[in-house]
Amino acid sequence: MRPRGDPAAAPHVSIILPVHNAERWLHECLRSVLQQDFAGPMELSVFNDASKDQSLRILEEWKAKLEGSGIPVVIGGHESPYPRGVGYSKNQAIAQSSGSYLCFLDSGPHGCPEVLNTVTQDDVMMPQRVRLQLDAATRHPTSGVPEDLLLFYNHLRKGGGVVRVDQSLVLYRYHPDAATHSVLETTIWTHRVRFLEERVLPRWAAFTIWNAGRQGRRLYRNLSAGxxxxxVAFCDVDENKIRKGFYCYEDSEEAPKPRVPILHFRAARPPFVICVKLDLTGGEFEANLRSLHLQEGRDFLHFS
Structure with a gap:
């Protein structure tokens, strides 16, 4: 390993580790902290969430090893009869940390009393993780991560479902300092396009993009070549776009350039990826869609 910075210096990175009954994975997890090739000052901040196994003993054992290698370790926790959940534990680990940047690591199963059947991933960091993640954060200081969106996608990947609740559950406060402003629209768009390609498009041999305007063309350009x-087509109700007859992807490296037909929606074939925002046409778009008697999920999906 490369020599680390002055261990007495204020840590630049705090690795945040919530722990609950993680003895099966904890040795490997903590070993991955020791093996980081990041040369600057960093610390490990652990919160032990009422573990009943040997997790605390393992933490104390690794505290000596890590601090002997120049990585300070802060261990907090509680001994209540029941764990308070991974969210609580992460917040406590953050509160006791002192780094300028946070790097999150999970140690194994962590039941959350508010959410049944919730399990976090038992993580092992690659040796370059802290170094590369810090480099990306410092080079793109205003580019955040859409964590809620990624959590939702992972929920679906693991077979989770969605249940609609018609009552208001959260008041979202929008203000200039909100963390949401750190997430670029292009970042969210990229994640959405990749998830579309991963989960939906493999089921379809061909499809039509509903909207020959800016959003539909943007989706087309951002898709992978495959x-x-x-x-097979764009569809629209705009007579000017339909009269033009096709969209030519001028930036394509293919020769000849792809030319995609533009059809009236009644002449187009499902399935459709719909790039039209709802509630913006006085109900005209919604009425057009209903008139085709299609089934959402099988014949179309809303992308915008």
């Missing part, structure tokens, strides 16, 4: 080849 997914673009599945697009």
């Amino acid at each position: 997914a673009r080849r599945k697009v």
